[in-house]
């Protein structure tokens with residue numbers, strides 16, 4: 551139930567940013583939303599049965615809830631504002647057409663915000679990892695408990711890949727592309 555463990559980041563070199571964006575949304579964003587919903591149900595079961603003996607479960611759940619709420623807004627900001635703008639600049643650059651500058655100034659501004667939000671989500675999932683002893687269920691764990699920890703471990707791995715693809719592949723290329731469009735436009739305006 552995880553995404554693409556074998557897909558190497560280098561495979562995206564030279565490919566259009568629009569296809570990288572499509573890939574990120576169709577795999578990581580879809581997975582993230584599905585898993586948040588599924589894990590919430592599992593949390594409910596496991597908390598009902600085990601919260602008394604395992605008080606760390608409540609803290610793990612609180613962190614997961616907080617992280618999920620923030621992520622749901624985060625994904626929307628990417629899908630509705632940042633990603634469409636990056637795709638639009640890419641088309642303009644390919645067609646040597648002028649870029650209409652966005653209300654947020656330059657792409658670096660929302661990207662800085664997204665990177666900060668990635669940092670917060672990373673801290674939360676690291677805390678979850680620690681509290682769950684690296685997703686190791688206790689000896690008396692039942693099927694739901696084990697499934698919850700297995701699901702959280704996969705969610706953690708997927709989030710790392712998701713963030714890596716945005717922070718290290720998509721965002722640097724989007725910034726460079728906008729700078730290039732900006733340079734071209736100022737030459738054309740002279």
Ligand SMILES: [Fe+2]
Nearest residue numbers: 574625628716
């Ligand atoms: Fe994303």
Ligand SMILES: [Fe+2]
Nearest residue numbers: 628664668716
């Ligand atoms: Fe993101």
